[in-house]
Amino acid sequence: MSAHAPPIPMTAQASGPLKGVAEVPGDKSISHRALIFGALSVGRTQVTGLLEGQDVLDTAAAMRAFGAHLTRQAPGAWTIDGVGVGGFCEPETVIDCGNSGTGVRLIMGAMATTPITATFTGDASLRKRPMGRVTDPLALFGARAHGRTGGRLPMTIIGAADPVAVRYATPVPSAQVKSAVLLAALNAPGESVVIEREATRDHTERMLAGFGAEITTETTPEGRVITLTGQPELRPQAVAVPRDPSSAAFPVCAALIVPGSEVRVPGVSQNATRNGLFTTLVEMGADITFENPREEGGEPVADLLVRHSALCGVEVPPERAASMIDEYPILAAVAAFAEGATTMRGVRELRVKESDRIDAMARGLEACGVTVEEGPDFLIVHGRGAEGVPGGATCATHLDHRIAMSFLVLGLAAQRPVSVDDGGPIATSFPIFETLMTGLGATIRRDA
Numbered sequence: 001m002s003a004h005a006p007p008i009p010m011t012a013q014a015s016g017p018l019k020g021v022a023e024v025p026g027d028k029s030i031s032h033r034a035l036i037f038g039a040l041s042v043g044r045t046q047v048t049g050l051l052e053g054q055d056v057l058d059t060a061a062a063m064r065a066f067g068a069h070l071t072r073q074a075p076g077a078w079t080i081d082g083v084g085v086g087g088f089c090e091p092e093t094v095i096d097c098g099n100s101g102t103g104v105r106l107i108m109g110a111m112a113t114t115p116i117t118a119t120f121t122g123d124a125s126l127r128k129r130p131m132g133r134v135t136d137p138l139a140l141f142g143a144r145a146h147g148r149t150g151g152r153l154p155m156t157i158i159g160a161a162d163p164v165a166v167r168y169a170t171p172v173p174s175a176q177v178k179s180a181v182l183l184a185a186l187n188a189p190g191e192s193v194v195i196e197r198e199a200t201r202d203h204t205e206r207m208l209a210g211f212g213a214e215i216t217t218e219t220t221p222e223g224r225v226i227t228l229t230g231q232p233e234l235r236p237q238a239v240a241v242p243r244d245p246s247s248a249a250f251p252v253c254a255a256l257i258v259p260g261s262e263v264r265v266p267g268v269s270q271n272a273t274r275n276g277l278f279t280t281l282v283e284m285g286a287d288i289t290f291e292n293p294r295e296e297g298g299e300p301v302a303d304l305l306v307r308h309s310a311l312c313g314v315e316v317p318p319e320r321a322a323s324m325i326d327e328y329p330i331l332a333a334v335a336a337f338a339e340g341a342t343t344m345r346g347v348r349e350l351r352v353k354e355s356d357r358i359d360a361m362a363r364g365l366e367a368c369g370v371t372v373e374e375g376p377d378f379l380i381v382h383g384r385g386a387e388g389v390p391g392g393a394t395c396a397t398h399l400d401h402r403i404a405m406s407f408l409v410l411g412l413a414a415q416r417p418v419s420v421d422d423g424g425p426i427a428t429s430f431p432i433f434e435t436l437m438t439g440l441g442a443t444i445r446r447d448a
């Protein structure tokens with residue numbers, strides 16, 4: 001939903017310790033996929049724990065526009081009556097994916113091998129993001145794309161009438177690109193192959209297997225080789241969406257930097273393609289206990305017990321980037337409180353997210369009195385340790401939920417309050433952020 005909404009300025013300030021249980025909502029990546037795979041199945045898929053953030057609601061609206069029937073039975077509980085692989089009908093109007101890169105790229109893939117035409121758009125942030133990374137491989141299947149200069153939205157995709165199977169090595173580490181290709185491959189006859197040099201989140205592979213597709217993954221010297229047999233009949237599933245580790249990152253990091261805090265965060269994914277932040281925090285000296293390891297909704301999870309900790313700066317290995325790509329903004333905020341420098345390299349992809357996240361974090365941290373260094377694909381935060389973080393600034397969020405939440409968390413432990421110019425986009429991924437954080441004892445308010 002990309003209608004221009006008035007900004008919601010917000011401020012966070014230090015108050016007492018954070019205490020309690022932080023039950024974060026459903027995983028955004030899995031929620032998008034549950035709706036899309038449900039729409040491509042024959043019969044009724046039942047989803048529980050769906051994230052009802054705006055990004056996912058926009059994907060739900062898109063699935064309706066392509067002909068699937070979606071019903072919200074109760075909060076987080078949805079049914080999807082799918083149309084089957086190749087069964088999408090042509091939408092009568094423009095598909096608006098709002099702020100969501102995942103939504104638009106996966107849906108483009110899902111319709112690209114069906115002989116229909118669809119036009120996609122999004123908000124001012126999404127309209128700046130590159131779509132060529134998806135339309136290039138979709139062209140190999142026979143789909144055509146016409147967008148604005150530089151492969152930007154709005155963009156029309158003309159689906160292939162006679163799709164062919166493809167073999168494609170992703171040029172950037174991106175689960176969205178990988179997933180778009182796999183979704184297109186679903187309606188191409190024969191075996192398609194996607195090769196990724198670095199492992200990215202694997203929800204598409206896991207869930208497609210669950211929905212009955214023939215899909216295999218092999219680790220080879222070239223990287224991960226994923227082979228999918230086209231034109232399966234996908235079987236509807238009961239999907240229990242696990243909690244979102246990318247949302248869990250905010251209460252976890254807040255507890256680490258606010259003195260005296262002790263917070264439990266249940267059901268945090270331990271999926272190796274998602275847990276890089278937690279590994280990094282432990283290396284920094286974070287007091288996190290991983291309790292009760294188990295499986296939930298097909299994902300390995302644990303309950304986290306997090307206590308305020310003295311942290312030290314670390315070098316984050318570049319090969320860890322894909323497993324924590326959405327967590328660099330909050331890591332940069334936490335790094336400001338550590339003793340010594342935290343170096344984040346191999347993070348070029350951060351420049352093409354909802355905002356240029358290297359630039360957004362660097363400018364906001366500087367405004368809060370923190371020294372940073374940045375380059376095309378790195379960010380170094382010089383932690384202030386015992387000196388503390390001055391704060392006292394208003395940070396620009398550039399329609400980016402993770403930038404907004406990161407600076408609000410920073411404000412909870414800074415010497416002076418920290419404001420963000422617009423907290424509205426937080427609702428795209430973590431609509432209960434404010435309620436959850438204030439419930440733990442945080443002072444976060446909306447400014448008039």
Ligand SMILES: O=C(O)C1=C[C@@H](OP(=O)(O)O)[C@@H](O)[C@H](O)C1
Pocket residue numbers: 028029030101102173174175176177179201325326349
């Ligand atoms: O596939 C997904 O669900 C996602 C993939 C990542 O994007 P890229 O594929 O662009 O790295 C991530 O940043 C995004 O929040 C969700």
Ligand SMILES: C=C(OP(=O)(O)O)C(=O)O
Pocket residue numbers: 099100101102103326353354402429
């Ligand atoms: C990058 C993100 O999402 P998307 O690409 O789906 O907009 C994110 O949620 O941090």
